Amino acid sequence: MSAAALTVRPGQRVHAHGAWRTVRAVRSEPFLTGGLALVLSLDEGPALRVAAAETLQVRSGPGTWAP
Numbered sequence: 001m002s003a004a005a006l007t008v009r010p011g012q013r014v015h016a017h018g019a020w021r022t023v024r025a026v027r028s029e030p031f032l033t034g035g036l037a038l039v040l041s042l043d044e045g046p047a048l049r050v051a052a053a054e055t056l057q058v059r060s061g062p063g064t065w066a067p
Helices: none
Strands: 002-004 013-016 019-030 036-042 048-051 055-059
Touching: 013 036
Parallel strands: none
Antiparallel strands: 002 055, 013 019, 013 055, 019 036, 036 048
8 A cells, every 4th residue: 555654564565675674663754955855764774764754665564565
């Protein structure tokens, strides 16, 4: 399913860096130009920094299906 980055929580899975990754932690920080960014710490690979309103592909957790 698609969801705004602002709604993503630890334990959910997001499609990032070409694969599904489990979100370990979420923190917010301001963009230098204004607005809110979210930094998603993932189980593998680098953290993902996105605008809070950006749409991400999200799964509820391990073993769930999303198109």
